[in-house]
Amino acid sequence: xxxxxxxxxxxxxxxxxxxxxxxxxxxxxxxxxxxxxxxxxxxxxxxxxxxxxxxxxxxxxxxxxxxxxxx
Numbered sequence: 001x002x003x004x005x006x007x008x009x010x011x012x013x014x015x016x017x018x019x020x021x022x023x024x025x026x027x028x029x030x031x032x033x034x035x036x037x038x039x040x041x042x043x044x045x046x047x048x049x050x051x052x053x054x055x056x057x058x059x060x061x062x063x064x065x066x067x068x069x070x071x
Contacts, residue, residue, distance in 0.1 A: 001062070001063050001064075001065050002039070002060050002061070002062060002063075003037075003060060003061050003062075003063050004034050004035075004037065004059065004060050005061070006057065006058055006059060006060060006061050007034065007048065007058070007059045007060065010052055010054055010058040010059065011052065014052060014053075014054075016052060018031055021051060024051050026047065026048070026051060030044055045059055045060070
């Protein structure tokens with residue numbers, strides 16, 4: 001599963017609000033979609049990295065899904 005928790009941590013550390021992202025041209029709909037954990041395109045990841053001056057790992061991380069037990 002992909003988690004966007006690092007994005008919100010990075011924004012907090014850099015003192016960048018969602019409003020500041022919107023003022024720089026980042027889509028509100030995309031931001032709210034990220035908050036819900038929906039997938040985003042590599043173009044969106046690229047845009048966030050550019051706007052926040054950070055790397056991909058500062059935007060998202062992979063968290064292994066818990067294995068389902070087979071009976």
